[in-house]
Amino acid sequence: TLFRSRVAVTGGAGQIAYSLLFRIGNGEVFGADQPVILQVLEITPAMQALEGVLMELQDSAQPLVQDIIATDDANVAFKDANWAILVGGKPRGPGMLRKDLIAANGPIFVGQGEAINNNAADDIRIVTVANPCNSNTLVAKSNAPDVPADRWFAMTRLDENRAKAQIANKAGVTSAEVTNVGIWGNHSATQFPWFDAALVGGKPATEVIDDREWFENDFLSTVQQRGKAIIEARGKSSAASAANAALDTIRSIITPTPEGDWFSAAVYSAGNPYGIDENLMYSFPLRSDGNTVSIVEGLELSDYAVSKAKASEAELQEEREAVADLL
Ligand code: NAD
Ligand code: LMR
Secondary structure (H helix, E strand, O other), X not given: OOOOEEEEEEOOOOHHHHHHHHHHHOOOOOOOOOOEEEEEEOOHHHHHHHHHHHHHHHHOOOOOEEEEEEEOOHHHHOOOOOEEEEOOOOOOOOOOOHHHHHHHHXXXXXXXXXXXXXXXXXXXXXXXXXXXXXXXXXXXXXXXXXXXXXXXXXXXHHHHXXXXXXXXXHHOOOHHHEEOOEEEEOOOOOOEXXXXXXXXXXXXXXXXXXXXXXXXXXXXXHHHOHHHHHHHHHOOOOOHHHHHHHHHHHHHHHOEOOOOOOEEEXXXXXXXXXXXXXXXXXXXXXXXXXXXXXXXXXXXXXHHHHHHHHHHHHHHHHHHHHOHHHO
């Protein structure tokens, strides 16, 4: 079946979109036979730069791209959209925490939540990339009362991919062999890249890499601090890998999860089986049947893992306080 998705992408003149838009147009997410319509949102001062991106998209002559709409009006960008990828917002610079962006970026998600609520297609699904992505999503969701709770995702897939790459590198295998890594909590330095259930070539990662000290220290802090390390090295925050993770997120949502495995994204926590505060966007290990996404139940967390998961919950509760007037 052909779906012909309308895909809204915000922040279209920015660095992540510069990778994301072209890869969507290439059929890398929805399939090599699935036509797409790109609906790209920018702020008015960036419309000229967006014009340039648009020319390049046209010049790519991608057969799947049926139409490209560029606009500074959120009502136009989200009109009949089946997917919204919320990338627009300020990135952090050196010395900043992601949550330092909350005052600048949080308010964006009030208007965008409303515009999604009032314009998007009935099957709209939203993936937020802009930081702090968990709390930005909570703001948008709170301002979109007609959009069901299970449509909202905030991206922690880059953290999952980073964790898999670290484990693969340490074990001397490719990341394709690493499964069952789960990201718990916030896309921030308190996130918990959970390794106890991780497998390398089907064997416990903690047996293949028999070095708990490494998991609890180097591994943990490398994954938690990777975004910062990239900003320090590149002078700008991650972009191609972030776009890549956004595509991975959508593919994982719309594809049945391989038997026994899971993927991670922050979802609305109401009804979660792990006792996490019910009104947060919190990252859990998830499975999809190709349509519906659910939190993996029955995972056994050590006391150490629970303390990490709780620390990230506490940080998300603080962030929620900081945006209370936007909810
Ligand atoms: P960028 O500055 O290159 O691009 C952002 C674009 O968003 C700019 O062109 C800007 O004009 C636009 N924008 C700002 N406000 C907007 C609004 N209200 N509506 C529409 N567009 C708007 O930044 P980037 O490097 O592309 O990063 C974008 C965001 O993604 C940042 O917040 C960054 O921190 C975040 N990020 C998240 C992850 C993750 O893993 N979740 C990874 C990387 C980056
Ligand atoms: C990342 O993880 O690379 C992004 O969230 C950008 C950042 O500020 O770290």
